[in-house]
Amino acid sequence: xxxxxxxxxxxxxxxxxxxxxxxxxxxxxxxxxxxxxxxxxxxxxxxxxxxxxxxxxxxxxxxxxxxxxxxxxxxxxxxxxxxxxxxxxxxxxxxxxxxxxxxxxxxxxxxxxxxxxxxxxxxxxxxxxxxxxxxxxxxxxxxxxxxxxxxxxxxxxxxxxxxxxxxxxxxxxxxxxxxxxxxxxxxxxxxxxxxxxxxxxxxxxxxxxxxxxxxxxxxxxxxxxxxxxxxxxxxxxxxxxxxxxxxxxxxxxxxxxxxxxxxxxxxxxxxxxxxxxxxxxxxxxxxxxxxxxxxxxxxxxxxxxxxxxxxxxxxxxxxxxxxxxxxxxxxxxxxxxxxxxxxxxxxxxxxxxxxxxxxxxxxxxxxxxxxxxxxxxxxxxxxxxxxxxxxxxxxxxxxxxxxxxxxxxxxxxxxxxxxxxxxxxxxxxxxxxxxxxxxxxxxxxxxxxxxxxxxxxxxxxxxxxxxxxxxxxxxxxxxxxxxxxxxxxxxxxx
Amino acid sequence: xxxxxxxxxxxxxxxxxxxxxxxxxxxxxxxxxxxxxxxxxxxxxxxxxxxxxxxxxxxxxxxxxxxxxxxxxxxxxxxxxxxxxxxxxxxxxxxxxxxxxxxxxxxxxxxxxxxxxxxxxxxxxxxxxxxxxxxxxxxxxxxxxxxxxxxxxxxxxxxxxxxxxxxxxxxxxxxxxxxxxxxxxxxxxxxxxxxxxxxxxxxxxxxxxxxxxxxxxxxxxxxxxxxxxxxxxxxxxxxxxxxxxxxxxxxxxxxxxxxxxxxxxxxxxxxxxxxxxxxxxxxxxxxxxxxxxxxxxxxxxxxxxxxxxxxxxxxxxxxxxxxxxxxxxxxxxxxxxxxxxxxxxxxxxxxxxxxxxxxxxxxxxxxxxxxxxxxxxxxxxxxxxxxxxxxxxxxxxxxxxxxxxxxxxxxxxxxxxxxxxxxxxxxxxxxxxxxxxxxxxxxxxxxxxxxxxxxxxxxxxxxxxxxxxxxxxxxxxxxxxxxxxxxxxxxxx
Numbered sequence: 001x002x003x004x005x006x007x008x009x010x011x012x013x014x015x016x017x018x019x020x021x022x023x024x025x026x027x028x029x030x031x032x033x034x035x036x037x038x039x040x041x042x043x044x045x046x047x048x049x050x051x052x053x054x055x056x057x058x059x060x061x062x063x064x065x066x067x068x069x070x071x072x073x074x075x076x077x078x079x080x081x082x083x084x085x086x087x088x089x090x091x092x093x094x095x096x097x098x099x100x101x102x103x104x105x106x107x108x109x110x111x112x113x114x115x116x117x118x119x120x121x122x123x124x125x126x127x128x129x130x131x132x133x134x135x136x137x138x139x140x141x142x143x144x145x146x147x148x149x150x151x152x153x154x155x156x157x158x159x160x161x162x163x164x165x166x167x168x169x170x171x172x173x174x175x176x177x178x179x180x181x182x183x184x185x186x187x188x189x190x191x192x193x194x195x196x197x198x199x200x201x202x203x204x205x206x207x208x209x210x211x212x213x214x215x216x217x218x219x220x221x222x223x224x225x226x227x228x229x230x231x232x233x234x235x236x237x238x239x240x241x242x243x244x245x246x247x248x249x250x251x252x253x254x255x256x257x258x259x260x261x262x263x264x265x266x267x268x269x270x271x272x273x274x275x276x277x278x279x280x281x282x283x284x285x286x287x288x289x290x291x292x293x294x295x296x297x298x299x300x301x302x303x304x305x306x307x308x309x310x311x312x313x314x315x316x317x318x319x320x321x322x323x324x325x326x327x328x329x330x331x332x333x334x335x336x337x338x339x340x341x342x343x344x345x346x347x348x349x350x351x352x353x354x355x356x357x358x359x360x361x362x363x364x365x366x367x368x369x370x371x372x373x374x375x376x377x378x379x380x381x382x383x384x385x386x387x388x389x390x391x392x393x394x395x396x397x398x399x400x401x402x403x404x405x406x407x408x409x410x411x412x413x414x415x416x417x418x419x420x421x422x423x424x425x426x427x428x429x430x431x432x433x434x435x436x437x438x439x440x441x442x443x444x445x446x447x448x449x450x451x452x453x454x455x456x457x458x459x460x461x462x463x464x465x466x467x468x469x470x471x472x473x474x475x476x477x478x479x480x481x482x483x484x485x486x487x488x489x490x491x492x493x494x
Numbered sequence: 495x496x497x498x499x500x501x502x503x504x505x506x507x508x509x510x511x512x513x514x515x516x517x518x519x520x521x522x523x524x525x526x527x528x529x530x531x532x533x534x535x536x537x538x539x540x541x542x543x544x545x546x547x548x549x550x551x552x553x554x555x556x557x558x559x560x561x562x563x564x565x566x567x568x569x570x571x572x573x574x575x576x577x578x579x580x581x582x583x584x585x586x587x588x589x590x591x592x593x594x595x596x597x598x599x600x601x602x603x604x605x606x607x608x609x610x611x612x613x614x615x616x617x618x619x620x621x622x623x624x625x626x627x628x629x630x631x632x633x634x635x636x637x638x639x640x641x642x643x644x645x646x647x648x649x650x651x652x653x654x655x656x657x658x659x660x661x662x663x664x665x666x667x668x669x670x671x672x673x674x675x676x677x678x679x680x681x682x683x684x685x686x687x688x689x690x691x692x693x694x695x696x697x698x699x700x701x702x703x704x705x706x707x708x709x710x711x712x713x714x715x716x717x718x719x720x721x722x723x724x725x726x727x728x729x730x731x732x733x734x735x736x737x738x739x740x741x742x743x744x745x746x747x748x749x750x751x752x753x754x755x756x757x758x759x760x761x762x763x764x765x766x767x768x769x770x771x772x773x774x775x776x777x778x779x780x781x782x783x784x785x786x787x788x789x790x791x792x793x794x795x796x797x798x799x800x801x802x803x804x805x806x807x808x809x810x811x812x813x814x815x816x817x818x819x820x821x822x823x824x825x826x827x828x829x830x831x832x833x834x835x836x837x838x839x840x841x842x843x844x845x846x847x848x849x850x851x852x853x854x855x856x857x858x859x860x861x862x863x864x865x866x867x868x869x870x871x872x873x874x875x876x877x878x879x880x881x882x883x884x885x886x887x888x889x890x891x892x893x894x895x896x897x898x899x900x901x902x903x904x905x906x907x908x909x910x911x912x913x914x915x916x917x918x919x920x921x922x923x924x925x926x927x928x929x930x931x932x933x934x935x936x937x938x939x940x941x942x943x944x945x946x947x948x949x950x951x952x953x954x955x956x957x958x959x960x961x962x963x964x965x966x967x968x969x970x971x972x973x974x975x976x977x978x979x980x981x982x983x984x985x986x987x
Contacts, residue, residue, distance in 0.1 A: 030586045030589060030590075031586075031589045031590060031593055031601075032589075032590050032593050032594070032824070033590070033819055033820050033822075033823040033824065034823050034824050034825065035823045035824070035825050035826075036821065036822050036823045036825055036826035037820060037821055037823070039556050039558045039559075039821055040558060042558065042817055042820050042821035043558035043559070043561065043562060043817070045820070046562060046583075046813065046816065046817055046820070047561075047562065047565075049579050049583075050562075050565075050566070050579050050580070050813070052578070052579050053569070053576070053577040053578065053579045053580055054573075054576040054577060056568045056569050056570075056576075056577075057568075059573060059576045061573070061576070062570055062573055062576070064570040064573075064806055065568070066568040067568065068568075069526050071526045071527060071529065071530035072526075072530070073564065073567070074530060075530060075533055075534065075537075076567065077560065077563075077564055078534070078537075079537065080560070080563060080769050080810075081543045081544075081552070081553045081554065081555075081769050081770075082540065082543050082770070083543075083549055083551040083763075083770040084770065086541075086546060086548070086549055086551075088888075088890075089540070089541040089543075089546050089548070089549075089888055090540040090541060090543075091539070091540065092536050092537050092539050092540045093537070093540055096533075096536075098516075099516045099517075102516055102517045102518075103517065103518060103519045106517060106518045106519070107519060112517075114517075115517070124611050124804045124807055125804055125805055125806045125807060126805070126806075127803060127804050127805040127806070128803060128804055131803065135660055153640065165789060165791050165805070166805055168789070169789060169803070172786075172787070172789075173622055173661075173787070173803070174660075174661070175662075274806070276570075276806060282567050282568050282808060283568075283569070283570040283571065283806045283807055283808045283809075284771075284806070284807050284808040299659075300659070300660070302652060302655070302656060302659075304652050316614060316615060316618065316656070316660070316803055317611045317612055317614050317615055317803075317804070318612055318613070318614040318652070318653055319551055319612045319613075319614070319761070319763060319770045319771070320611055320612060320770055320771050321769060321770045321771040321808075321811070322770075323567075324808070326533065326537070329533065330529055330530070330533055332519055332520075333519075333520055333524065333529055333532070333533075334523065334524060334526055334529035335523050336519060336520040336521055336522045336523045336524065337519050337520070337521045337522075338521060338522055338523055339523035342523075401576055
């Protein structure tokens with residue numbers, strides 16, 4: 001006799017298929033969850049909600065890497081439970097970080113002997129790297145002023161108005177004044193002459209950007225160095241330079257090796273670079289390198305008794321994951337110099353393909369330079385009927401994320417669209433993007449701009465025109481949109 | 495005919511000289527499986543994270559969560575416009591944590607808080623907010639504002655010292671005593687002056703896991719504030735305790751229920767049960783976060799308010815934190831913490847049975863066990879820590895902070911993935927190590943008695959025999975080690 005057991009449909013939750021369970025009937029908790037759920041249900045619910053996030057690889061706004069090889073993914077997953085700061089427990093991971101620092105320092109021509117270890121550290125990103133570098137400059141300058149018996153409570157830093165927002169954060173949080181060199185139309189980076197003029201005895205450093213966020217241009221660090229050397233000789237202030245090579249640091253050495261921007265210039269004392277931009281690693285790793293030990297004041301370094309061993313550390317973050325550092329090492333030895341060069345060459349070529357496609361439409365001015373970070377920044381030639389924000393909105397329908405934004409002062413009247421070419425943006429995608437942009441232009445051309453033009457023509461003739469309600473509203477909303485857009489802080493673009 | 499490709503690359507890769515790639519980038523590329531294998535093999539020499547009993551940081555998560563983490567590795571958290579759901583998940587986490595801490599917000603209000611990379615960043619943000627508020631208050635009263643200080647116990651984690659040093663705030667430290675291994679509220683309040691930007695209390699002291707008496711601190715500080723009118727606030731560093739106290743000790747008043755507590759930080763990667771890389775800081779109300787610290791940036795074309803030190807970072811840990819919240823819920827976290835506590839008791843009883851240890855940690859606190867040797871004359875906790883490594887256990891030994899530096903402890907942190915059977919095994923191994931030490935030092939003693947040594951262990955007839963040369967080395971290295979340990983700061987994590 002077979003004993004059978006009827007299975008109650010409500011008894012065993014774990015038998016239910018994920019979507020049959022009661023968990024998908026209730027909305028996700030926002031403020032607190034009392035009882036537990038099964039792991040499959042929790043996974044499915046979150047996974048499904050995340051489907052509504054954008055596709056990282058179509059995000060053409062970001063420099064940050066969105067694809068890595070499966071082997072690297074394996075390494076990252078295997079080390080996800082390693083807390084990087086447990087240096088004593090994970091000595092190999094710490095060693096890998098040190099090797100990365102050495103390799104990057106050598107890439108930047110740091111003046112080291114053959115077996116000398118470089119001075120540098122892995123960070124969570126360029127923001128932390130810049131804060132560390134800035135802190136080092138501030139402390140050195142304070143020590144110098146104290147020794148000279150001068151006041152040291154009003155430090156300032158000279159940069160261009162095109163700096164990324166983390167410099168403003170550094171200035172605001174660490175109480176340093178930010179002296180910005182304004183941009184002008186046609187000149188969208190920091191002018192070395194104007195910068196050096198702004199330097200005074202309270203300047204802790206001049207920050208140059210290799211790979212401006214807005215149009216990818218490399219600032220002329222060599223010229224800045226030469227002018228500053230001259231000024232230092234006259235004044236005796238010894239003002240140093242920091243190069244923010246967040247994007248450019250992994251491009252210039254491979255495609256423009258003769259460009260002198262790094263430690264080859266004597267006044268450059270520290271450089272930061274984002275491992276997660278053209279270092280080709282996922283978000284979460286940056287590097288800062290100092291020229292030599294003297295450029296990093298010892299009092300900033302902490303010697304801690306971590307897990308029973310002495311560890312020197314200079315970071316803002318403490319516990320963090322190890323995955324990205326291991327991934328960076330993977331990329332450095334997997335690709336080597338030639339691998340990185342090949343990838344950057346490809347990116348450049350795809351940028352050219354995109355640029356030519358856009359120039360062919362005849363509707364755009366190309367704002368970015370050929371020499372620089374592989375991106376294309378372009379603006380409309382004719383703004384009377386439509387603007388770049390509309391193009392950006394319409395491109396979203398096709399899945400592309402192409403941001404539009406206004407330039408910083410004093411070029412706020414210029415709006416650009418910017419497409420960043422990353423490793424995983426192939427030529428076919430570039431051609432497709434051009435096609436879609438052309439489509440968008442055609443659509444816009446058929447849109448109500450014609451109505452506005454007619455109204456304007458009539459107004460010119462001084463005729464009383466009974467504007468329809470819709471047109472009036474449209475004019476108001478356009479004016480309001482422009483007003484709001486102008487009010488937005490534009491120099492915080494990334 | 496098969497066209498084969500002689501794969502000389504494979505041979506090359508077997509001989510890849512990773513050691514020489516310490517300083518310079520290699521010129522050539524290598525195949526990806528080779529790169530993977532090389533790195534994987536070298537990493538075999540790292541310790542096993544799950545046997546690392548020194549760390550509070552989570553070392554195990556469910557496979558479903560690993561899947562979620564993997565799929566979001568390529569999302570840059572700060573692209574809020576592009577990943578609105580991820581940003582929404584962060585906001586939900588902040589709201590949940592704020593409510594867990596009894597923040598005075600209504601049902602539908604959004605809490606003021608942010609996710610960070612860890613408690614270090616969280617503490618720096620909270621400290622910055624206090625510093626700025628205090629400066630504005632002083633400026634409006636026409637008083638000097640360039641000597642801010644912060645009052646804490648000497649048992650603080652190193653990130654407070656970092657904050658003080660990097661942001662130019664004086665650190666006024668209440669030293670510990672033999673009866674009190676945490677900050678004494680009365681002494682702390684005594685130290686408060688008009689330049690104090692806040693008093694920092696720790697819920698879950700790093701050394702012993704103890705909870706500081708935030709309620710008493712609040713009462714004493716309220717009294718003093720009334721007398722002086724300085725309005726000094728409190729910050730609670732609940733890095734470890736923030737996800738323990740609400741579940742195990744819900745009646746313990748330490749959070750926003752106390753009126754002077756203005757901000758709290760907690761590590762998601764400790765008892766929040768997420769891998770390393772996420773922390774949270776929550777403010778009581780909007781007024782406690784000065785608006786000029788908040789940046790409104792035009793990110794990818796839309797306005798985003800942000801207050802963090804880091805900008806680009808991964809999204810994985812934030813999604814994992816949300817997963818844990820909805821997967822476990824209140825009852826799930828409570829069960830996990832109860833289990834941890836149970837295992838602490840098992841370990842504690844096992845050690846007490848040996849009769850050789852003093853238990854320094856309290857029963858109420860973060861689930862960890864800190865213990866010292868009753869008799870440290872022949873061997874110390876540092877020896878035990880080293881010997882335990884042979885079995886794979888990583889248990890750190892360290893000296894306590896001032897003024898109790900003469901006490902050294904071993905500390906075992908009980909995490910979610912430390913089961914009862916592992917606890918039993920650890921006890922067995924500790925007993926074995928202790929017995930070995932006892933045996934080794936008693937034979938040494940008899941040898942010494944025979945050669946009538948003094949502390950420097952020379953042979954009594956003046957000749958350095960093979961045997962006592964080794965003893966001399968042992969003696970010297972023991973002395974040197976003690977000397978070096980003495981020099982180390984006691985800022986343990």
